[in-house]
Amino acid sequence: MTNNLRFKTSRFIDETYRISFKFNNKTYFGFKGDTLASALLANGIHLVGRSFKYHRPRGIMTSGSEEPNAIIQLNDNSSRTEPNVRATEVEIYEGLVASSQNCWPSVNFDVGGINNLLSPILPAGFYYKTFMWPASFWEKYEYFIRKSAGLGKSPKVADPDIYEHHYMHCDVLVIGGGISGIMAAKMAAKNGFKTLLVEEKSYLGGSSIYDNSEFSKINNQITSSWLEKEINEISKLENLEIKTRTSVAAYHGYNFLLARENLTDHLPISQRENKVRQRLLKIRAKKVITATGSIERPLIFDNNDRPGIMLSSAIKKYIDLYGVACGENNILFTNNDTAYETAMSLIQRGIKINAIIDNREQIDSKISYEVEKNNIKIYKGYSVVDTYGYRRINKISIMKLSKDGQTVIGDKTKLNCDCLGLSGGWTPAVHLFTQSGGKLKFREEDQVFIPNVYPSDQISIGSCNGDFSLDEIIKNTLSSIKKFLDIDNSEYKTIETISGLNQSKRNIWLLPSDKSIGKTKSFVDYQNDATAKDIKLALREGFRSIEHVKRYTTTGMGTDQGKLGNMHALGIISETAGTKMGEHGTTTFRPPYTPLTFGTIVGRNVGEFFDIFRRTPIHDWHVANNAEFENVGQWKRAWYYPKDNENMHQAVQRESKAARDSAGILDASTLGKIDIQGTDASEFLNRVYTNAWSKLAVGKCRYGLMLNEDGMVYDDGVTTRLGENHYIMTTTTGGAANVLGKLEDYLQTEWPELDVYLSSVTDHYATISVCGPNSKKIVSKVIPDLDLSDEKFPHMSFKNAKINNIKCRVMRISFTGEHSYEINIQANFGKSVWEKCMEAGKDFNITPYGTETMHLLRAEKGFIIVGQDTDATLTPIDLQMDWIVSKKKYDFIGKRSLYRSDTIREDRKQLVGLLTENPEEVLEEGAQIVADIKKSPIEMLGHVTSSYYSPNLKKSIALGVVKGGKNMLGQKLIIPMENKNINVTVADPVFLDKEGERLNAKL
Amino acid sequence: MFLINCPFCGEREQSEFKAGGEAHIVRPKQPTELSDDEWAEYLFMRKNIKGVQFERWNHVHGCRKWFNMVRDTSNDQIKAVYKMGEKPPVE
C-alpha cells in the first residue's frame, strides 16, 4: 500500500522491520518503533473510539499517557486481554490485536450515538437526578446503564503472565528522561551520588530528542544532536542506572515511590514466554528530582472533539519522531508560539498548512515571521467557533475575537481541513509533586500552577517547574541542581542557547461562541464527556468546591484523571464564580499517575501465595483422612471428617456422639502458646488475668480470663505452672499474636520493673487432645510409663513424660466436659504421636473430630468461645462468670471498669442458654431475640451466638446474649425469622452434666 | 510511607511498625481509688492533635520494642524518637 502519510525521515522508525497488526478486525502494517497510534495515523485512521456518554466519534488526540480518547481493548478474547489501554503508549509488535471500546456494533456505526441527539436531556448529574429515585428502581436502571456504558471488558480467565515486586534504593532518583532530567542525572552521578533515572517512554530525551529545528540550538548545535551526545555519555556512567518504559505511579511521603517497569509488552508474543511482564519498583530515594515535563493544553470551543482534532505538539511529534503526517490539509489553532514549531516541522516536509488561527493580536517572534514567510495565512486575534465533519473533521468556522476576548465579532469564515492542531499553552505535570504532599502556587502571568512548598527532600526542574523556554530550562536546571545536591561542579561549561520562540500567550479558558452556551458542546473532559456547559450548570445549581463540581460533572474522573482538561475546568469555575484561580484549590491528584494492572499490584502474591496459610504438624494426616478445613486466623483447621458421603451435620453428629460415648481426638496445635518465665511470673499473671495465680501449685493448670482495660473479655485459655518461675499460657487460636503483643506492651511500658520474659512457642509444639470415657485407656497405651491414676494425675494438672524417649508434656484438662488429656510434643513428632493414638484407640472407636464438633461439645457444657459468644462488649459478669473474677486482688487489667456506671447496669446483654419449644428446631446463629412482636417497633433484646443440635442430649441447644437475661430463667422469648416465629425458653447455659460427673468419673 | 528510626534497630520501613496511640498516659497506680470520671479520663480521652503529637509505636515486625515518637500529624514529619521511660525531647 503506497502511503503519502509516511515520511522516511525518522531515525526512530526502522523501515526494514515491518510489523502487521489487527485493529477492529482489519490488518494493517506499521514499523518497528511505531506506537499503535502512530501506525493507525500512518494508515489514515483517526476515528478509534466512541465517547463515554454521548457516544460521539473520537480520534487520537495526543501522543502520550495523557490520551483521553484513544483507549482500546488489547488482545480481545485472549487471556491477555486488557481494557483501557492508551493506543498512544502501545508499542506495536507482531501479532497485536486491538479493538475499539464503547461502541456497538462498530466504531463507524454506533447505536449509542442516539445519546448525542438526546444530549439536551443528558446534562450534568443526569444519572443522579433521574435514576436514584425511587431507590427501588435503581436495580432496573443499573442493568441498562451498565450495558450501554462501560469502558472495555475485563479478562475472563486467569492472567498467564508473571509479575514481580522489586525494592530499589538510591541517593538520587530522577523522574523523567527529558533534557532537564538527563542533565540532572549526569550531574548527580558524576558527583558520586548513586542515581536512578526512570523514563516512561521507550527512549530518552523527551520532546527535545526530535527537536531538529534551526530555531532552538544549544552551543550552536541542533538541540537533538546536542542531546544525543549527552545521552550517549550518561549511558556509560557507572553510578547511574537508567530504566526506560518505567512510569512512576505514586509518590508517597519520605521519598517512597512506586513505579511500574514494563519489560515485555513491546515484544512479539512469541518472545514473552517465561519472562516477567511488569515489575512494581518500590523505590526509596534519599533525594528526588522530578523532571516530568508538561502537558499541552487543548482549547475549549464548540465541537472541539471531532476525530482529526489533536494537540499541536502531538502533530509535531508524529511527524518528527514517527515520520507520520496526521493530515494532508492542516490548520493550527493556538494562543502561543509553540504551534509555530509544529508549523515549521510540517513546512520542512512540504505538508500543507491551510491556516494558523491565533488568539493573539500581536505576534512577535522569529519563528512566526519564518512561518509567514512560507506564505501561511495567520488569522491574528481570531478564534475557532465551530467544527464540522462527523467521523473526521472537514471544516472549521472562525470569527474575530473582541478586544476583551469575551465575545466573537464580525463575519464567520469557513476553512477546510482534515486535521486541526490545538495549542493552549502548557500545564506543568505536577501530579507526582502534589501526590507527595507538595503545595502549589498559581503564576498569574501565564496561568499555571507550579511547585511552591516541598514536603520532603526533592526538587522539580524543567517544564514541570514552569520553565518553558529552552534557555530557562537549561539555566535553571543547572543552578537548582547545584544547590539541591550541594555540588560545586555542574559538569557543564557555559551553555549557550538560541530560541526563536517568544513566551507570550493569550489565555482564554472558554473561548466565546456566537451561540448561547446551552447550544454548545465545548468539551473540557473528553473521556467523560463533560462540557463547559455542564460545569456552568453545576455552579448555577450551587456547587462551589472544585471537588464537588468534579464529582457532579465527572470532570477529571476518567482513566486519564483529566490530565488535559482539569486546568480549564478550574479556569471556567473561577471565571464563572468571579473568583481568583487557586482560590478553589486544585482537585487532588491520586495515585496511580497512569493506571496499573492488577498483576503489577499483586506481583507474586497470586494463587496459594495470595493469602498464606499455616498448617499444623498433623495437617497431612487430616488431608489424607478426608477432612474438610476451616480458616481460623491464618490457620487451616480440620473442620470435620466426613465418612461415606456424610454431610457436615451427619459427620458432626457422629463425631460428637463418639467423643462422649467412647473416645475422640482433636488436633489442638493451633492454640496460642506463650512461654512465661521470670521471678515475677506469678505476679504478672495476677495482673493480666481476672483470677488469682500466686497460690497455683507447680504442676497444676488453671483456666484464666483476660480482659481489656475497659473490662470487656479479651481472651481465655488454660495456663500451667511448669516450675516455680515458669508458666505456659494457652490463648485462643485467633488471639495468639494479639495477646502476646498486649502482654509485651504492659511489660515494657507499664510494668518494666517486673522480671518476666515472654516467648511465643505456638509453632514449637503439636497438641493432641484425647477425650472421652476411654481416653485414659488410650493414653496409657501411648505413654505406658505415665501414672494416670486420679491420685497422681488429677484433673487440672500436668506431667512431664516421654514417648519413645521424646519428651512431652501431658495436661489433664478438658474443653469438652469429658475426661481428657492433652499431649504436647515437639512439633515434628506430632503426626507420629497422633498416629500412635489412633492405633491405640482402634479398639475404642477413637474418632477424630474437627472444630465444629469441638464447638458443639463445649456448647453442651456452656463453655464460651471468645469471639463467637463474646464481641468485646461483654464483661465476665455479663457472661455469668462471676466466679472467675477475684474479689481479693487489688488490681488486674480491666478491674476498675467492672464497676463503672455502665458495666453495672442490670439490663446489659447477658449470656443465657436457649431451648426451642420444638426440640428438633435448630436456631440460626446471629438471629435476633425479642419478647413482644405485637408492639412496633419491635424491641431487640439480643441475638443467638451459638446453636447446635446435640446428639447427646437429643435436642436443639443454643447460647445467646439477652438484655437482662440473667434474671429471665424460664421466660419465653421469640426468635422472629423470615417465614415463622420460633418460641424459645431462657435456660441455664450449662446443658449437660452440670455436676461434672463425667469429668470426675472413676475410669 | 514513613522511614522510622527505631531506637533499637535504626531506620526501617513503616510497614514493620504498629502505631499505639497517644504517649505518656500512665496507667493509674491505684485504679480502684479513682472516680468513674477519673477512670474514664484515663481510659477513653485522647487528644488527637493536628500538629505535633507524642505517640507510642511498636517495632512489631522487628525487635518488638515499644518506643515513643514525636510526629507532626499535619505533614507526617517525625521530629524525634526515644525509648520508653526517657523524657521527651524539649520542643
Ligand SMILES: [Zn+2]
Ligand atoms: Zn526495632
